[in-house]
Amino acid sequence: MTALCVAVVCIGLVIAQDVVPLVDFFHTWQYATALALGAFVLIAYANGAIKGRDGALGKRLALAIAGALVVTLAGIASGLLGPDTQTVSHAPGTVAPIPDLRAAAFFTAADPASIASGNAHVVVRRPNHGDVDVAPNERKFLQSSVLLLRPSHAAFVEARDGAGNHLTVTQPTNPSFLSPVLLFPNEEAIAGKKLPFDTFAVPALQRVVKTVFLTGAMTSTLRVPPEDAGKPALLFAVDDDRGVSHGIAVGPDGKEVTVAGMRLRATLGSYPALVVASAPEPLALAAGVVLFLIGVAWTFLGMMSGRTVPLRSP
Amino acid sequence: MRTVIAAVAAIVAVLVVIAFYPGGGPKISLNGTGGPRMLAGAPAQSFPVKRVDGAADGLDRYRGTVVVLNLWATWCPPCREEMPALERLYREYHGRGLVVLGVDQGEAPRVAARYARDHGVTYPILIDEDQQYGRAYAAVGLPTTIVIGRDGRIVKGIDGELTLAQMREAVAPALHAQ
Numbered sequence: 001m002t003a004l005c006v007a008v009v010c011i012g013l014v015i016a017q018d019v020v021p022l023v024d025f026f027h028t029w030q031y032a033t034a035l036a037l038g039a040f041v042l043i044a045y046a047n048g049a050i051k052g053r054d055g056a057l058g059k060r061l062a063l064a065i066a067g068a069l070v071v072t073l074a075g076i077a078s079g080l081l082g083p084d085t086q087t088v089s090h091a092p093g094t095v096a097p098i099p100d101l102r103a104a105a106f107f108t109a110a111d112p113a114s115i116a117s118g119n120a121h122v123v124v125r126r127p128n129h130g131d132v133d134v135a136p137n138e139r140k141f142l143q144s145s146v147l148l149l150r151p152s153h154a155a156f157v158e159a160r161d162g163a164g165n166h167l168t169v170t171q172p173t174n175p176s177f178l179s180p181v182l183l184f185p186n187e188e189a190i191a192g193k194k195l196p197f198d199t200f201a202v203p204a205l206q207r208v209v210k211t212v213f214l215t216g217a218m219t220s221t222l223r224v225p226p227e228d229a230g231k232p233a234l235l236f237a238v239d240d241d242r243g244v245s246h247g248i249a250v251g252p253d254g255k256e257v258t259v260a261g262m263r264l265r266a267t268l269g270s271y272p273a274l275v276v277a278s279a280p281e282p283l284a285l286a287a288g289v290v291l292f293l294i295g296v297a298w299t300f301l302g303m304m305s306g307r308t309v310p311l312r313s314p
Numbered sequence: 315m316r317t318v319i320a321a322v323a324a325i326v327a328v329l330v331v332i333a334f335y336p337g338g339g340p341k342i343s344l345n346g347t348g349g350p351r352m353l354a355g356a357p358a359q360s361f362p363v364k365r366v367d368g369a370a371d372g373l374d375r376y377r378g379t380v381v382v383l384n385l386w387a388t389w390c391p392p393c394r395e396e397m398p399a400l401e402r403l404y405r406e407y408h409g410r411g412l413v414v415l416g417v418d419q420g421e422a423p424r425v426a427a428r429y430a431r432d433h434g435v436t437y438p439i440l441i442d443e444d445q446q447y448g449r450a451y452a453a454v455g456l457p458t459t460i461v462i463g464r465d466g467r468i469v470k471g472i473d474g475e476l477t478l479a480q481m482r483e484a485v486a487p488a489l490h491a492q
């Protein structure tokens with residue numbers, strides 16, 4: 001009975017990796033040690049049972065223990081040997097390599113509407129394999145990894161000159177130089193709070209614009225028109241390319257503001273980052289669980305028939 | 315004791331096999347050097363945009379020809395400097411199945427149109443206000459030039475200003491390919 005309890009605990013610990021894959025505990029030596037000890041107990045029991053220590057019933061139970069052992073080893077492999085959880089954040093319309101999966105992540109293009117709705121997907125492609133399309137609130141398994149999306153603050157910015165002519169927006173410090181979508185990889189401390197921070201440039205006017213993402217709760221405390229209070233907004237601080245300040249303005253979501261001779265509009269929302277976490281190999285997990293259930297059912301049937309001796313602990 | 319040793323050895327053996335198993339499927343190149351150079355061989359992406367005269371256009375309309383896609387803007391000095399060479403390339407090779415597309419990044423049509431007219435540019439100028447081409451072609455600066463073969467695949471991606479000689483050298487393989 002002890003071996004059966006250990007088997008159930010080991011399977012539970014491994015399945016937990018799939019249920020909550022982002023927990024760091026699965027990559028610790030404590031987790032690996034617990035599973036390794038469990039595996040040791042299971043092997044010791046199976047070895048005795050096969051030699052007939054528990055009679056015919058024990059031999060039947062050895063099948064279930066073997067299933068649990070497969071699951072446990074899959075758990076050790078992904079937890080101890082699998083890559084640490086990584087978050088891949090890239091600009092819309094760009095491609096990011098994921099060497100651990102021998103794959104590439106295609107971040108779908110975004111327009112103001114998709115940023116506002118936060119419904120952008122990420123497609124993971126591997127040579128000679130089908131695409132894995134990961135949507136918000138979904139999780140997909142690929143090899144021994146689980147893929148899911150983590151939304152982060154994003155803003156689609158548009159700039160026009162005083163006459164209304166559209167202007168090029170660039171991000172000189174970003175690998176995606178020509179992306180008008182800000183993803184706020186940095187934070188800036190304002191009034192004791194760390195706020196999402198990013199910059200872009202308007203080279204036609206030699207302007208550099210620093211931006212801070214303000215939540216609705218923050219704009220409620222600012223001097224903004226009543227209809228904009230409670231809405232998220234972007235704080236624009238405009239410098240020239242020598243660092244001289246040319247003005248500051250708060251641009252509510254979707255509204256155009258004029259600052260330093262430019263008309264700026266930001267559509268606020270979210271854009272996903274791809275999270276890749278190691279997870280037990282799904283095939284091994286499924287095969288092990290099926291084997292375990294068959295073994296338990298077979299043992300139970302044997303006990304019901306009354307033709308075998310009762311189980312004893314190893 | 316022998317059972318314990320056998321069990322530990324079995325666990326270690328399984329872990330080693332899993333750790334060093336190479337996995338299935340061919341490997342793809344993932345040298346993350348970035349920029350347009352890494353795009354060679356990939357299918358060229360097209361986005362619907364407009365020409366400076368308002369007519370609908372896009373890269374997919376030029377399938378079957380060799381395309382020199384030049385990402386530029388009027389505020390970009392190196393872009394302006396290479397435009398005469400692009401114009402010469404267009405005139406030289408247009409009859410041999412090559413088209414130059416100047417894709418203005420993020421500017422108003424009238425700004426780009428005025429510049430092209432004032433500088434005698436005759437190749438098509440497309441207006442990409444949302445800078446979709448710039449993002450898709452991994453531009454790390456302007457100008458960026460992408461040579462696309464007749465089969466719709468990228469032959470070469472080049473960051474920075476080119477001379478006419480460099481342009482001729484870049485398009486030669488695509489022009490000679492069947």
